Amino acid sequence: MTPDLRHPATLLILMLLIGCGAESDVKEGKVEVAVPVVIAPVTEAEFTDAIEALGTTRANESATLTANITEKILEIGFRDGAHVRKGDLIARLDDTAERAELRAAQALLAERQRTLERSRTLLDENIVSQAEYEVAVAEMESAKAQVGSLQAAIGDRIVRAPFSGRVGLREVSVGSLIQPGDVITTLDDLSVMKVDFTLAAVYLSVLEPGLPIRARTSAFPDRVFEGELTSVATQVDPVSRSITARAHIPNPDETLRPGMLVELELLARVRKGLAIPEAALVPRSNEQFVFVLENDHVRQRKVSLGTRHAGTAEILDGLAAGERVIVHGTLKLSDGKAVKVLGELDGSRSMEEILRAGATPKPG
Numbered sequence: 001m002t003p004d005l006r007h008p009a010t011l012l013i014l015m016l017l018i019g020c021g022a023e024s025d026v027k028e029g030k031v032e033v034a035v036p037v038v039i040a041p042v043t044e045a046e047f048t049d050a051i052e053a054l055g056t057t058r059a060n061e062s063a064t065l066t067a068n069i070t071e072k073i074l075e076i077g078f079r080d081g082a083h084v085r086k087g088d089l090i091a092r093l094d095d096t097a098e099r100a101e102l103r104a105a106q107a108l109l110a111e112r113q114r115t116l117e118r119s120r121t122l123l124d125e126n127i128v129s130q131a132e133y134e135v136a137v138a139e140m141e142s143a144k145a146q147v148g149s150l151q152a153a154i155g156d157r158i159v160r161a162p163f164s165g166r167v168g169l170r171e172v173s174v175g176s177l178i179q180p181g182d183v184i185t186t187l188d189d190l191s192v193m194k195v196d197f198t199l200a201a202v203y204l205s206v207l208e209p210g211l212p213i214r215a216r217t218s219a220f221p222d223r224v225f226e227g228e229l230t231s232v233a234t235q236v237d238p239v240s241r242s243i244t245a246r247a248h249i250p251n252p253d254e255t256l257r258p259g260m261l262v263e264l265e266l267l268a269r270v271r272k273g274l275a276i277p278e279a280a281l282v283p284r285s286n287e288q289f290v291f292v293l294e295n296d297h298v299r300q301r302k303v304s305l306g307t308r309h310a311g312t313a314e315i316l317d318g319l320a321a322g323e324r325v326i327v328h329g330t331l332k333l334s335d336g337k338a339v340k341v342l343g344e345l346d347g348s349r350s351m352e353e354i355l356r357a358g359a360t361p362k363p364g
Contacts, residue, residue, distance in 0.1 A: 032338050033338075034338040036339070037327075037328055037330075037341060038328035038341075038344070038351060039293050039343075040276060040327045040344065040345040042315065042319045043274070043321065044272055045272070045273065046270065047272075047307050048269060049206075049267075049269045050266065050267060050268075051203055051206070052265055053198070053264045053266065054262070055196055055197035055262055056259060057258055058194040058196070059165070059190055059193070059258045060189040060190070060192040060193070060194060062188045062258065064183055064186050065186065066159075066180065066182055066183055066184060067091070067180060069180060071093035071177070072094045072178075073091055073092075073175060073176055075089070075091065076090075076091055077091060077092070078185065079167075080168070081166065082166070083164075084161045084164065084187070085161065085164045089160060090167070090185065091158075091159045091184050092159075093156075093157035093159075093178065094157065095157040095158075098150055102151065108143045109140070109147050111143075112139050112143040115139070115140070116139075119132065119136040119137075162187070163187070164189065165190065166187070166190055166254065167185045167186065167187050168187070169185065170184070171185060191250070192248050192249065193227075193248070194246060194248060195215065195247045195249060196245070197245060197264055198237075198242045198243065198244050198245075199243060199266075200243075201241050204236075209231060210228055210229065212226065212266075212267040213227045213228055213247045213264055214226055214267065215262045216263045217261065217262045225249050225256065225262075227249030228248060231245070233245065273315070273316070274315040275315065276312070276315060276325050278311050278312065278313045279311075280313075281303075287302060288302070288304075289302050290319070292326075293325070293326065296338055296340075297336055297338050298333055299336065300333075300334070300335040301318055301319070303317065303319055326339070327345055328355070342355065342357070343358065
């Protein structure tokens with residue numbers, strides 16, 4: 001039976017619906033209640049195909065500093081955890097005897113040089129023979145070699161930083177006897193972190209140096225570290241069919257330390273595409289649909305999806321930039337349904353704020 005719009009009871013129902021904030025359409029004597037919805041625009045965004053992997057951080061350069069000889073330590077030139085430059089003193093071993101011998105050898109070398117100069121003058125005057133002159137040359141070269149040997153021996157008793165970096169904990173003390181292989185400290189260049197990781201060989205076509213990388217670690221859950229792929233191994237593991245790759249992550253504040261487990265995302269195929277919130281998708285069987293706002297009604301439309309990431313879906317086909325889709329209220333919608341827009345999810349307000357504002361009773 002078609003309700004009589006002139007009947008007082010029918011008019012009363014319509015007034016109550018309007019007073020409660022619901023909007024309706026009257027078509028051929030039927031009341032159509034508008035569904036409250038939240039919309040979002042179809043925008044352009046940057047998408048990537050993220051390839052995930054796990055890796056362990058390593059220092060850009062790393063060394064365990066030890067001595068080459070057995071000797072007593074006379075001096076320590078660093079503090080625990082300090083930053084040192086290439087060539088800075090790490091430790092000096094007892095070189096008292098070698099320095100005394102060096103002074104004697106240098107004195108002998110000076111004497112042999114004077115003797116050689118006199119022999120050269122006498123040779124020119126035919127007072128000494130060529131053989132006597134060559135003996136003087138040999139003696140001078142022998143004295144020079146002795147000086148060089150003693151300088152090298154003194155050098156073995158001085159341990160210096162082979163590169164700039166941060167030292168670890170000191171493992172020895174002044175006065176202790178150190179032997180070859182005993183650890184004095186460690187030295188790491190933390191300005192850049194190396195991360196080696198393995199991937200299935202099927203990704204070889206996208207593994208190129210310069211590929212952007214994002215890294216996360218549980219030690220700093222709110223930070224994302226950015227780097228790039230620097231090199232790929234030349235051989236595929238014939239057992240696992242995987243390949244090893246290496247990434248470099250700049251670490252200027254030395255937040256990352258060697259040995260940390262990191263989750264990696266390789267950002268392959270960076271491109272521009274259309275994006276909508278995932279909340280707008282309505283799955284049915286193996287297909288995806290959205291409701292598109294057209295005036296004060298919605299139209300159901302099939303879409304083709306690309307990549308999904310962080311609550312955003314890439315649209316390959318079915319939508320155009322600037323159109324608006326329903327992101328809240330889709331469960332109550334059908335094709336051609338009337339809607340009441342509570343607000344637009346455009347970044348100025350959150351979904352919670354829009355819904356709270358839409359639920360607030362109108363004054364009066």
